[in-house]
Amino acid sequence: MSETMPPTRPGPNLSRIATSLGVSVATVSNALSGKGRVSEQLAERIKEHAAELGYVPSQAGRALRTGRSGVIGLVLPDIANPLFPKLAQAIEFAASAAGYGVLIADSRGDVATQTEAINRLIERGVEGLVIVPRRATRISAAACPVAVIDTGSTPGNTVAADHMQGGWAIANHLAELGHRRVLIIGNNPGSNVQNDRAGGVRSGLRPGMSSATLWIETLERQGGSGCSLGLAEKVREGYTAFAALSDLQALRALTELQRDGIDVPSMASVTGFDDLIWSPVITPSLTTVAMDMHTIAEIAISSLLQTIKTRGSREGVLVTSETDRVPMQLIVRQSSGPADPTRIS
Amino acid sequence: MSETMPPTRPGPNLSRIATSLGVSVATVSNALSGKGRVSEQLAERIKEHAAELGYVPSQAGRALRTGRSGVIGLVLPDIANPLFPKLAQAIEFAASAAGYGVLIADSRGDVATQTEAINRLIERGVEGLVIVPRRATRISAAACPVAVIDTGSTPGNTVAADHMQGGWAIANHLAELGHRRVLIIGNNPGSNVQNDRAGGVRSGLRPGMSSATLWIETLERQGGSGCSLGLAEKVREGYTAFAALSDLQALRALTELQRDGIDVPSMASVTGFDDLIWSPVITPSLTTVAMDMHTIAEIAISSLLQTIKTRGSREGVLVTSETDRVPMQLIVRQSSGPADPTRIS
DNA sequence: CTGAAAGCGCTTACAG
DNA sequence: CTGAAAGCGCTTACAG
Structure with a gap:
């Protein structure tokens, strides 16, 4: 007789509970899952005993039987980018609330790594994927439902912040403060997000206002900030508002202006x-515009789970959502106080 | 006859490959896992066919049989805290390299949530846990091996940055520059990490140098920075070096000094x-001291996997490592240039 | 209301 | 070198 001995978990399983209580595993299973096929009394007794024994259901067994792993994957281009941690947190929160676990994968900005990461997650049996694609990557249907979070301009997007509207809100704010010349500062003319934001700023300018756009190079990590952006000069040219397309560049602008003796906000405004x-x-603290990560995550997860529920988890479809652009929220702080051109040297 | 129909995966499984090739599933399994019990030729043929069919092994089946999920859990107190993304990235990288997936859980700074998160991960079948504990939490043995990453002062720690040595490096650097009065700036007198760092700074002072410590309150997120730290006054009192216990506070100090007309680094040094x-x-860019997240993650993961391998994944032990304190690296930038007290008003 | 049985996909000890 | 069989823990359709 050929016998085999797969490793046993040390914890109790349904069978242990069943024999110890003199009932069948089916009944224990039904009692614990609360499907109501077991008498009130017996169910209570079983639950009690299970708790006593410290029973923890085996996800592996359940997954094998039901075909549902209870896990989704989150693919990020670079967790260390300060933009993504908040999103990851919001996704984890929304997924947990729906009873799902979250496997993470960092594609480290590389397209090949991104593909590989997606495959690894699928091998691990994720039921769906939330992907924040590496810039300019088009996610072709994977082997499971996929919710893409990207800028709104990308087709196949599930949900995104409304970067255009965010830019508009910034411009509107600057207009209200009486600014006339706005310098838009970005670091990546090829980025959809930055272009949407810049376009939004321009669309919010009012008659009599003008803008120019400065694309600065991203500094090497250890490169130091030796090279000046020449913003003090821009102030002398008449720019009173600096609308950076990310807080990082706003910080760079702010510290440079301060170093060069331009007081913010009395002499110039800086926004991020x-x-x-x-x-x-x-x-001074920074006026900026924030993505509503909570709402974005909520929409991505609920759309994803909806798709999984209706179409199964093995069909490679791009998830869609009704609301695919979530408004950004203007946060007014001190750095964009009233412009006062008289104080400019 | 009672029949049941568990859901079938759409993809091919071992059995499909086996019948399609006229061999047994055992042989297919052996061929694909490369255990060498199959003839070279046949193995090759099987692998080819499997690839053609796009075979993806079922983790659920494998996990159920072997008792190994191939997944570890990462518990963080707050992913949005700028300290943790880099660590999460490094952990994910090290785990992937070892063939493991990473399930994340954010305890959102709450002890109850942390416990709950740990339990959820264990239910999901993680083989081990990497925990960055919420401040002052003692991780009592969970139901699986646990690697704790925390400040070195905590007992039960697996690996940590050597915060004391980092502080020492900062003080040494300031001493070389000729500073005599150092103001240490922290925001949490109850934090082990901050105390280690502050202690390190003090330990690195040389004869003739002195320090004081300023504990500032953490600002409410939306509170703005209305309240000044009064650092310009400190400069007038003779402090020329400001050693913040985190970059965040260094940034606050730097921007405040600049606003108040103190030039950094010519009039005062700021470090983070x-x-x-x-x-x-x-x-100016910030002189600071960096944790070697890569090494820390490497040690945590390899110690954890070592423990899993030798003691199994169901015993709740605290993992230990030989090297439990990883040196921090001083990064000198412009903000800590030479002190020049003559320029102080 | 309760139980016996099948089977998800895999790996492994054993027989041939 | 290859195959038949058992069994990891679970859920579900069916019989009683």
């Missing part, structure tokens, strides 16, 4: 995007 | 901790 963690902390 | 993303970008 994203409301990163330090935005309220710096002096 | 952690080398957050914006540290090289600000003007």
Whole structure:
């Protein structure tokens, strides 16, 4: 007789509970899952005993039987980018609330790594995927439902912040303060997000206002900030508002202006995007516009789970949502106080 | 006859490959896992066919049989805290390299949530856990091996950055520059990490140098930075060096000094901790000290997997490591240039 | 209301 | 070198 001995979990299983109580595993299963096929009394007794024994259901067994792993995958281009942690947190929160686990994968900005990461997650049996694609990547249907979170301009997007509207809100704010010349500062002319934001700013300018756009190079990590952006000069040219397309560049602009003796906000305004963690902390604190990560995550997860529920988890479809652009919220702080051109040297 | 129909995966399984090739599933399994019990030729043929069919092994089936899920859990107190994304990235990288998936859980700074998160991960069948504990939490043995990453002062720690040594490096650097009065700036006198860092700074002072410590209150997120730290006054009192216990506070100090007309680094030096993303970008860029997240993650993961391998994944032990304190690396940038007291008003 | 049985996909000890 | 069989823990359709 050929016998085999797969490893046993040390914890109790349904069978242990069943024999110890003199009932069948089916009944224990039904009692614990609360499907109501078991008498009130017996169910109570079983639950009690299970708790006593410290029973933990085996996800592996359940997954094998039901075909549902209870896990989704989250693919990010770079967790270390300060934009993504908040999103990851919101996704994890929304997924947990729906009873799902979250497997993460960092594609490290590389397209090949991204593909590989997606495959690894699928091998691990995720029921669906939330992907924040690497810039300019088009996610072709994977082997499971996929919710894409990207800028609104990308086709196949499930949900995104409304970057255009965010830019508009910034411009509107600057207009109200009486600014006339706005310098838009970005670092990546090829980025959809930055272009949407810049376009939004321009669309919010009013008659009599003008803007120019400065694309600065991203500094190498260890490169230091030796090279000046020449913003003090821009102030002398008549620019009173600096609308950076991300808080990081706003911070760079702000510290450079301060170093060069331009007082913010009395002599010039600086605004950012994203409301990163330090935005309220710096002096003066930064006026910015924030994505509603909570809502974005909520929409992505609920659309994804909806699709999984209706079409199964093995069909490679791009999830859609009714609301695919979530408004950004203007956060007014001190750095964009009233412009006062008289104080400009 | 009672028949049942568990859902079938749409993809091919071992059995499909086996029948399609006229061999047994055992042989297919052996061929694909490369255990060498199959003839070279046949193995090749099987692998080819499997690839053609796009075979993806079922983790659920494998996990159920072997008792190994191939997944570990990562519990963080707050992913949105700028300190953790880099660590999460490094952990994910190290785990992937070892063939493991990473389930994340954010305890949102709450002890109850942390416990709950740990339980959820265990229910999901993780083989081990990497926990960055919420401040002052003692991780009592869970139901699986646990690697704790925390400050070195905590017992039961697997690996940590050597915060004391980092502080020492900062003080040493300031001493070399000729500073005599150092103001240490922290925001949490109850934090082990901050105390280690502050202690390190003090331990690195040389004869003739002195320090004081300023504990500032953490600002409410939306509170703005209305309240000044009064650092300009400190400069007048003779402090020339400001050693913040995190980059966030260094940034606050730097922007306040600049606003108040104190030029950094010519009139005062500012240093930080952690080398957050914006540290090289600000003007002047920030001298700081960085944790070696890569090494920390490497040690945590390899110790954890070692423990899993030798003691199994169902015993709740705290993992230990030989090297439990990883040195921090000083990164000198412009904000800590030479002190020049003559220019102080 | 309760139980016996099948089977999800895999790996492994054993027989041939 | 290859195959038949058992069994990991679970859920579900069916019989009683």
